[in-house]
Amino acid sequence: MKFYSKTSIKAQSAMEYLLTYGWSFLVITVVISLFAIYLYLPAHINQNKCDFLNGLNCVDMILQSNSSTSTSQIIVALSNKQVFSLQNASFTASINGQNTSGTCFYSLSNTLPANNIIPGNEFYCAANILYQSRLATVNGNLYVAAFNCGFSQNYNASNYTCTKPPVESIYTGTFTAQPELVSKSKLIP
Numbered sequence: 097m098k099f100y101s102k103t104s105i106k107a108q109s110a111m112e113y114l115l116t117y118g119w120s121f122l123v124i125t126v127v128i129s130l131f132a133i134y135l136y137l138p139a140h141i142n143q144n145k146c147d148f149l150n151g152l153n154c155v156d157m158i159l160q161s162n163s164s165t166s167t168s169q170i171i172v173a174l175s176n177k178q179v180f181s182l183q184n185a186s187f188t189a190s191i192n193g194q195n196t197s198g199t200c201f202y203s204l205s206n207t208l209p210a211n212n213i214i215p216g217n218e219f220y221c222a223a224n225i226l227y228q229s230r231l232a233t234v235n236g237n238l239y240v241a242a243f244n245c246g247f248s249q250n251y252n253a254s255n256y257t258c259t260k261p262p263v264e265s266i267y268t269g270t271f272t273a274q275p276e277l278v279s280k281s282k283l284i285p
Contacts, residue, residue, distance in 0.1 A: 146172060148269035152240060153177045155218060159234060159273035168275060170198075171222045172238060180246035181256040182213040182265075187221035191236035198223025200240065213242070214256045238269040 146154040155173040162168070170189050176182055185200035200210040200221040210219045221240060244265045245251050248258035 144271070144273040146238060146269055146271035146273075148174070148238070148240075148267055151176075151178050151244075151265065151267045152269065154269060154271075157271055157273060159275045160278045161275040162278055168225045169222055170225055170271075170273070171204075171220060172271070173218055173220050174240065175218045176213045176215050178244065178246065179215055180244055180251065181215060181258070182242035182244055183211060183258065183261065185210045185213060185219065185221070185240055185242040187223055188239040188241070189223045189225060189236060190239070191225055191234055194226065196223045196225050200242075212257060232275070234271075234273050234275060236271055238271055240267045240269075241265070242267070 144157050144159065146157045148154055153175045155175055157170065157172045160169045160171070170191075172187075187198040187200050188195050189198060190196075198221055199207075200213075200219055201207045202210055202219055204220060213219050221238075241264055243258075243261035244263070245256070245258035245261055247263045247265075248261040250260075251258040
């Protein structure tokens with residue numbers, strides 16, 4: 097029969113204690129670290145976001161800046177979430193109280209003016225703005241003016257067209273963005 101000394105029994109107890117509670121301590125530390133990262137980082141890394149109050153859904157947005165040419169451009173991807181089509185959409189962005197006009201078009205590759213935006217379809221709006229430093233977070237307002245075919249007496253539901261809607265609707269949204277540096281070639285004309 098083998099006898100163990102008191103010291104080896106205490107050492108074994110200490111090792112078992114450290115291994116048992118060491119793993120628990122490690123897991124708790126990792127969980128607290130991940131929790132802190134997910135709470136702390138989003139507050140310091142600004143994500144581009146926009147939101148419209150009604151009628152339009154903001155799918156995505158980007159704010160591009162070119163420091164060498166001192167130009168900036170805001171591009172917003174929107175979708176028509178109404179049951180009627182929109183005609184002749186125009187776009188205005190307001191940053192720091194300064195309004196700038198832009199255009200709305202069907203896609204990034206097809207820059208024809210968005211004359212008839214079918215319900216559920218996406219479209220894009222872009223405007224050139226004063227240069228914005230990539231270090232600053234930019235807040236502003238977005239305005240899309242369009243004729244809503246729902247107000248027209250002659251709405252053709254089969255091809256989503258109408259003739260002369262009487263009222264132009266203005267859809268208002270807000271945005272927060274962190275400018276991204278790009279070359280001039282990436283800006284949409």
